[in-house]
Amino acid sequence: MTPYQLSIAALLRHGAAIHADSVVRCYDGERVERCTYADVVADAARLAAGLESLGLGPGDRIGVGLWNTREHLAAFLAIPAMGATIHTVNPRLSAEQLTFVLADAEDRLLVLDATMLPAFAGVDLGPVEHVVVVGGVDDAAHAALAALDRPWTPHGALVDGRPETYEWRDGDELDVATLCYTTGTTGEPKGAAYTQRHVVLHSLGECSANTLAISRDDVVMPISPMFHVNAWGLPYTAWLAGADLVLTGRHVQGEHLIRLIEQERPTVAAGVPTILADVLRCGEGRALDLSSLRLLMSGGSPVPRAVVEQFDRRWGVPVTQALGMTENGLLALARPPAGADREEAIGWRSRTGRVIAGVEVRAVAEDGTPLPADGESAGELEVRGWWVVGSYWNGRGADRFRDGWLRTGDVGTVDRSGWIEISDRLKDVIKSGGEWISSVAVEAAAMEHPAVAEAAVIAVPDERWFERPLVCVALRDGARLSPGELRAFLAERLQSWWLPERVAFVAAVPKTSVGKFDKKALRRQLQDGELEIELTRSASDAPARP
Amino acid sequence: MTPYQLSIAALLRHGAAIHADSVVRCYDGERVERCTYADVVADAARLAAGLESLGLGPGDRIGVGLWNTREHLAAFLAIPAMGATIHTVNPRLSAEQLTFVLADAEDRLLVLDATMLPAFAGVDLGPVEHVVVVGGVDDAAHAALAALDRPWTPHGALVDGRPETYEWRDGDELDVATLCYTTGTTGEPKGAAYTQRHVVLHSLGECSANTLAISRDDVVMPISPMFHVNAWGLPYTAWLAGADLVLTGRHVQGEHLIRLIEQERPTVAAGVPTILADVLRCGEGRALDLSSLRLLMSGGSPVPRAVVEQFDRRWGVPVTQALGMTENGLLALARPPAGADREEAIGWRSRTGRVIAGVEVRAVAEDGTPLPADGESAGELEVRGWWVVGSYWNGRGADRFRDGWLRTGDVGTVDRSGWIEISDRLKDVIKSGGEWISSVAVEAAAMEHPAVAEAAVIAVPDERWFERPLVCVALRDGARLSPGELRAFLAERLQSWWLPERVAFVAAVPKTSVGKFDKKALRRQLQDGELEIELTRSASDAPARP
Structure with a gap:
């Protein structure tokens, strides 16, 4: 008999039933607007009905190019919970790459923030039948829309007046919920297809006390854009936990972030080292209170120890390295062992990270032989686990898998406590x-x-x-x-x-x-x-x- | 394609690979012996090889009647991870009930603590082919064994000298991992069949920061016996988190527990109100330090507010009500909201509990119509979720399920934040x-x-x-x-x-x-x-x- 599915519908219902009063705080660059989970649930229902009115439903892919906004959060929940797939589109890809990913994903609809329209100049929308635009459309945007040569609808016209409830579909947990393309420094972009099950298990994994320990008492601020590894899964994880969310819009420059941290007092945030360095630069010589942050994850590329040190010395903020990939979300976290003193903790938190429950990581020799987990034997790292993809969209990149393990392309070691050290990318060594x-x-x-x-x-x-x-x-x-x-x-x-x-x-x-x-x-x-x-x-x- | 399975083999491997040095502390009534996760992994491998030598393998049921011991922990891991089912046998059942459950489960083997042999006087072992005895066999035990009329082997003879590694089977996550009979205050005992997937998801659920938040920094002491709802799943949860475990043997009287808490300093423990009341009685008027406990769960029956108060006043220990069933492990936890003061917190922690992520709970009218979650509309509570069984072993108790929901037999209300209040058993109202x-x-x-x-x-x-x-x-x-x-x-x-x-x-x-x-x-x-x-x-x- 079919077990109760690991579905985004179940995740959505949980937040709606238990955490209706949790708050989403949305920043537009000047002020923060607040809405509740209950408001977002109603948004999601209206969006689902709107999408249905365009003929979209289970099995369809919908491209979404939005910043970290309330509309994006509603789309994260609604699209998979109605049985469709959300393809998060990175507007920083080249026109050639955008053309490629829209075609590869076979997106029937594209939801775009008006400010992203210029990035789509020269893009061939291919299979996209219709465009939905979020935000004000000025003359330049009108011109850009005309060049896209598709019918388009303002977001408001799509959703306004629709019902605030919707019968979400539990469907099949192996249906693809989210599609996120790797950025393709080697070869064509490959779509990392995350099933509903992957998303839910990843969220459970991120709620674990050994990892991010996100609870309803947290205020979570994803700094990474939601089109980049789904902002490390944090919107889904926060939703499952009932945590408040701070959505930064497109405003992730140091000055904006400092203002948001001091004002909204997030407890957990996550970004790339470049952004963290920008915060350090902006905060230089200023008396700031960033102490609300109990965890500031850094990922995407190795965090310089100096960044970890500076955040600790200046503001007592524990920058902690996290290892993840588009293909599998969170793999490892550099959480110091209990009893480490402040200086030691800085060292631990600058390391690559310790494997978390739910994934297995091993180093293998060039011929694929597993190497001992002795902290010394270096080889390509391979991973498998509850939220590691087993294939790419459209069967691409089949050479990246071996016996059920995903080859990460990273070279490193694993020790007997699961601490990983990555020394290089395999192709860069x-x-x-x-x-x-x-x-x-x-x-x-x-x-x-x-x-x-x-x-x-x-x-x-x-x-x-x-x-x-x-x-x-x-x-x-x-x-x-x-x-x-x-x-x-x-x-x-x-x-x-x-x-x-x-x-x-x-x-x-x-x-x-x-x-x-x-x-x-x-x-x-x-x-x-x-x-x-x-x-x-x-x-x-x-x-x-x- | 088959996703990476939610298997106990994966859970076992995780503890072995990442937490080899975590410690299991086993109490024999006088002293505490320590062993590591690595030792338990070797125990489990030896047990699996021993069981194979008796012709047991995937698909078999193995009855296990043991106290909370190292051998029991190894059996919890090894039996499901080799593809078989562990049927935890409650020696407090009547001879008639024991005869019934062994036959119903079709146990091929029975592993018994020597001290439990008297409880098996008059039991017809039915399908059991062989008995394995843990612990010293005295004359009385020999006589009891003779009466059972089955070949038997001492546990040591089964496992000693066997290899310390084993190729664990990931198998099918929907295979039944554990079988635990409800105690049958109404009708015949019914087997709650927990799949590998149920066990793993329940463990992930118990690691969540909103629930028990068990991490590698915890020391977990299940007081409930492992044959009772698998000790609320805590052995598996601790293993997934890499927490130290305190195993009490059969010594759960107040005096023993006080000694263990002061000496081993557990951070999380769980027991029934009767046991907690016994600790209060024994600790009366004594200067004790039980402050290591950050969470003392009480479940099985409603905890009197006086017990919660006394633990708080005397020792600063937060007794917290947990709602669970044999059929689904943890459903709700009475964790106070952030900001509650000490006095308010006592009130919150005495309540039935708040629904946790992973389960859905609703009250229904007598005709099955769902009632509003308004904290006032009382009806039978129904549950479904990631670790709620969808049926009983052998198809029994089919009337307990309705449209994919399990009828709990409890009467109560649910409010809009997921707080449950149980007012009675349906049959007792x-x-x-x-x-x-x-x-x-x-x-x-x-x-x-x-x-x-x-x-x-x-x-x-x-x-x-x-x-x-x-x-x-x-x-x-x-x-x-x-x-x-x-x-x-x-x-x-x-x-x-x-x-x-x-x-x-x-x-x-x-x-x-x-x-x-x-x-x-x-x-x-x-x-x-x-x-x-x-x-x-x-x-x-x-x-x-x-």
Whole structure:
């Protein structure tokens, strides 16, 4: 007999029945408007009825390009709970990529914030039959809409006056609830298809006391956009727990965040290191009270220890590294062991993280053999678990799976307590003389230099060692640094055979649509001869080892 | 494609991989022996190999009658993780009931603590092919074993020398993992069949911050025996969280518990009100430090507010009511809202509880119509959810299910925040003049009288009102109380038409095998004329209302 389904309808009903008075606080850049869970439930019902009126229903994909708003939260709940799939669209993708993902997802409808319309210039909407626009449509937006060449409806016209209740569908927990495309630094974007079951189990996992411990007493502020790994699942998790939510709109600059933290006093927030660094910059020398935050998760790329330290020293805020992927949400959290003192805790919280209940992580050798969990044996990390996808949308990326395990593309170690250390991306690791050099470690060392704003390391071919590291450095405004000085600085921090012989000074390191270093672009620049390479020492001076 | 299963094998592997050093502390009545999760994993592997050597494997049921011991924990993990079903056997059942449950479960093997052998005198082992005995076998035990008429093996001989690793089976999450019989105060015992999925989801639910928030920093002491609702699932939950466990053996008397709490400093414990009252009695007038307990759950029957108060006043221990059933583990927890002061919190924690994420609870009218969640509309409570069974073993008790909802047999209300108030068992409620009188409320009022040790209320037929309450009172040693005095006392606490006209003074209220008032037995005594009924006032003096 069919068990009671792990459905988003059940999750929605729970919040509606038990936490009707929990509050969603929505920021428009100037003020915060409050509504209750009960209001959002009514929003969701009206949206579902509106979507039905356009002929949409179970099994359909609906593309949604919205900031972190009340309308987006209602769509997160309503679309899967009516049996359809919400495809969260990242407006920072290129027009080519947007064209691709809309076609790949076969979206029948596109819900767009008016401010995102310019990003869709030149996009072929392909299967999209209709566009719904949220927010005011000015002349420029009108022009952009005309260019999209589809009928469109303002969001208000779609939902106003519709009934405030809806008979949500429990359906099949293996139906795809959310579709989120990986940003494709390698190859075409791949759709990570999260089933209803994945979403619910991930939410339960994030409520666990060992992980985020989100309860009805929390105020949760996702800083990451909801189109990026569903804001790490936090909207669903908060809903299951009945926590208040702070939705930032599109306003995630340091100044806005500081204002929101001081005013709304979130207890849990989550963002990428770049944003956290922006908060540090804006808060420099100011007397701020950010102490409401009991947990500030950092993910997406490794958090510099200095960021963790600064948040702790200035405001007593525990920045804690979280490991996750679009394909599986949260995998590991760098929560310090009980009894760690403040200084030790900073060290623990800067690490990659400890595996959480619900996922299994292992390192494997190049031939796929599992390596011991001894904290030393490094290999590609593979994961499987209750919220790890088993395939990509449309069967893409089948080579990323092996015996039911997802290959993460990360290189690292796992120890006997489940602590992971990621040393590099597999494709970025530099294979020098049969040994691996971690590009991330060399970058981190270079970025400790006060003159260095950014440093990205890629491999260059080498006759003797097969590959050697090239460090691409963007200096801070007005700073100066010679190749020899950089080398001397690195020599104090890295083993000698990791020291790069080559440096290229660049204006800025190219970034992907989610703000990560775009090493694919750097490699292309290298190949096209666009990087001006200088030697950090005599080329004849070979590395001491291996 | 098959998703990663919600299996006990996955749960077992998680504890083994991440929490190998967590500690299980086993009490034998005198001292505490410590072992690690890694030791228990090895125990489980040896047990699985031993069971295989007896020809047992996937799909088999294995009866297990053990106290809260290391061997029992290994069996909890190993038996489901090898694909079989653990049927936890309650030795307090009658010989007739034990004969019935072994046959109904079709147990092929029975694992028994030597001290439980006397309880099996007169039991027909039916389908059981073999008995495994844990603990020393003395002459009396030998005689008891001979009477059972089955080949038997000491536990040590079964497991010693076997390999310490085992390839656990993920199997099918809908396989039955645990089988636990309801104690059958009405009709024959019914087997609550908990699937692997139920167990895992329930564990995730109990780890949630809104519920028990069990983390690796906790020390969990189940006081309820593991054969009673799987000790409320706590062994599995602790394992998933990596919490230390305190296993009490068979030593759950107040004096033992006080010693264990002071010495092992558990943070979470769970027991029935009778046991908590025993701790209060033993601890009277002594300077004790029980402050390690951040949560002391009380369940099984309503906790008297006085017990909650006394634990708070004396030791600062928050006794918190939990609602659960054999059929579904935890349903609700009386966790106070944030901001409640100490006095208010005592009131909140004495209530029935607030629905937790993962289950839906509703009150329905006699015809099955759902009633509004307004905190006032009383009806039978029905539940469904991620860890609520959808049927009983062997298809029994089909009348307990309606449209996918389990009928709990409890009468109560639900409010718009999910707070439940149970007023009675449906079968115990007294139908007087078209209105319901809560037997539980009348009992609670009577038990507030200092002379009253126990009070149980059952219905007696009444010509005019259809039914009226009869209160059966057991007085404290040496105490005296007249029917008129009782009535006067109750008149200050109950509405006038609830006041019982009839009282029967008894030596003790009969109890079921799990220590609850056995009203079925009381009704039988009433029918057989064994209760001596006195009037609390003139019989002609009819109730004022209805």
